[in-house]
Structure formats: structure tokens, C-alpha cells
Amino acid sequence: MFLEYLNRLQSFIDFVPIYLFEAIFRTKPKPTDYNWHKYGLLSRPKVRLASGAWSTHGQLWRRRRHQDGRWEYKQDPETMEEWEARQW
Numbered sequence: 001m002f003l004e005y006l007n008r009l010q011s012f013i014d015f016v017p018i019y020l021f022e023a024i025f026r027t028k029p030k031p032t033d034y035n036w037h038k039y040g041l042l043s044r045p046k047v048r049l050a051s052g053a054w055s056t057h058g059q060l061w062r063r064r065r066h067q068d069g070r071w072e073y074k075q076d077p078e079t080m081e082e083w084e085a086r087q088w
Helices: 002-015 018-024 080-087
Strands: 037-039 060-064 071-075
Touching: none
Parallel strands: none
Antiparallel strands: 037 060, 060 071
16 A cells, blocks of 8 residues: 555656756755856766856866856866877
């Protein structure tokens, strides 16, 4: 009975759009979110940079915008050593 309940709950959550989930369970921004800080994940998501381009390889930085609270990204250019290491 309990497992069936969890299964139904999971199927409901899978159909709820992420923006609706974020609207309900909004996290309060920390003061440090408004400063640029390194953003590193194991999987490298493609994000839209502040310049309007899409992210490629190189260190990603992010911060929250004061106007609307959304994340803003910028990227350091990839160094020659990083490019050579990625080739092997």
C-alpha cells in the first residue's frame, strides 16, 4: 500500500512542470548569490551566457540578477592546457 502511494506520488511529480515546482517551493536567495562564484557540476549543462552566446568549454561563473532573481552566467575562455587535456 505504501509503495503504491509512493509510485502515484512520483508519477504526479513527474508531470508537474519544473517552473510550477519552483514557484511553490521557492528557496530564499542568499546574500552571496549576488556575487560571481564558480559554478561547477559533473555534467556540463549548456546555459545562455550574459553575452547572449551559449556556453562551451571553460570555467562557468554565475550570480543572481537583482532585478528578477534569475541566474546569470559568464564563462572564462578555455586555456590551451585545458583544451589539450580534453583531447586525450
